[in-house]
Amino acid sequence: MIQNLQDTVTLNNGVKIPGMGLGVFQIPDADTAAIVEAGIKAGYRLIDTAAVYGNEAGTGEGIRRGLAATGLKREDLFVTTKVWNDGLNGEQTKAAFEESLTKLGLDYLDLYLIHWPSKDANFKDVWLAMEDLYKAGKIRALGVSNFEPHHLAALLSYATVKPVINQVETHPRNSQTAVREFNAAHDILTQAWSPLAQGTLFDNPTLQQIAAAHHKSVAQVIFRWDLQHDILLLTKSAKASRLVDNAAIFDFTLSDDEMAQIDALNQDHRVGPHPDEYNFEL
Template sequence: MGAIPAITLNNAVQIPQLGFGTFQIEPEETRETTLAALEAGYRHIDTAQMYGNEKEVGQAVRDCGVDRADIFVTSKLNNDAHAHDDALKAFDRTMDELGLDYLDLFLIHWPLPGKGDFVETWKALEEIYRDGRAKSIGVSNFQPKHLNRLLQNTDVVPAVNQIEVHPYLTQDDVRAFGAEHDIATEAWSPIAQGKVLDDPTINRIAQREGKTPAQVTLRWHIQRGDIVFPKSVTQKRIEENFDIFGFELSEGDIGEISALNRDERVGPDPDTFNG
């Protein structure tokens, strides 16, 4: 297994390009599963207030024996806390749940365009960032028009935009906007909740490389420059998803997989989703 490369964010903070996701991991399973990921070599853990497992993620980070400075921890603001003061209080609750002195990255989870003003929310995150309690701040599920509003009305450019990305939803326009403004793209649901694993193109490449379809898909993300954090609760898959740095896809492979795009979401549409 090769070393995990790091992406340098627009504020010079480095984030491991491969992380471990905790979405839909039950709280009672989260500590042990996260410990297994850290033992396998992951040094980037992604959680959210909405997931209900921040406490157990924090326990794993504290109990794993790895220096806190060597683990990158992300959480995200809940959809019911977009008002300025609510966002500040919600961040305090996250820190209490995690039991950590600081957070590496804190995100607005959804723009919720029909519910309120995410610019006000972002200004609360800017305060958290300036206080040093979050080393970086960013957004999740933001479209270019949402990002443009932030860029025009606030001071801190988001470090990342965490969006749904996989071979059936390549998100080229959102990724290009991010690249233009030095906003890194994080890919959630990187294997489309398993939908792409039966794809003939991905399976053909996987057979040729002696890898699994999941490994090939994750490698596609890595070579495109996405930051990715697959989720699993089984030791074998946790280790398998980590083992994606000992091979490389050709430009032709990358192009074939990218051509599978069908603009097919497995999650909500950020333009209409209001939590």
């Protein structure tokens, strides 16, 4: 379990990734640079975006500004983006990667993910193209997002490069136990998106009681729950001040009983779509 905001864990290919990072989902491109810059200044070293977010250019600008403001080097950051899989072939995947890299203004990516599986599990060409980019040294690690165990099983049947991460909607009402167990069995780390269930957990009495006992916010308690389950964590805020609050989770520990109480909140309830039911038309 990580001990601070810069602490890392080791992926199955030996690359190290910060255990907690800043995501920019639903942040307008015009606002993203300021948030990313503020995040880097606040100590975040993992920045997560995606082609479909429409803010890769702003993310790249924020990275440049953040590096200039802090004196850090590119290699001090870990940058993730994602390819939108909608029946792409190999060449289209490589073109999408180059477009993302250009928008970000980077020479390489630390992590590249398939954003969603398709209903017919038609992502083989996408993955094999990503493997080519990885073997060419343009990407340091490959992963997936929103993959159920059957999607991962299909991918693992032909992959020559194992995914390092499966990024899935994970929060106390959707604890993803089956997915996390499958990931762990195959040395794939779980990374949480929407850990606060889009704010729908803030009025939960159990979480409020635990938060009060530790003089923390409900959000901080949830983030701590993730870390104590060894779930990699992506947080998001459009307010720079809240970025600091989100990271104030390393000075307390949830007891075994408190962890069990939070675990018991699971209802397999999603705030986003189920991967087997998602419509990929934009």
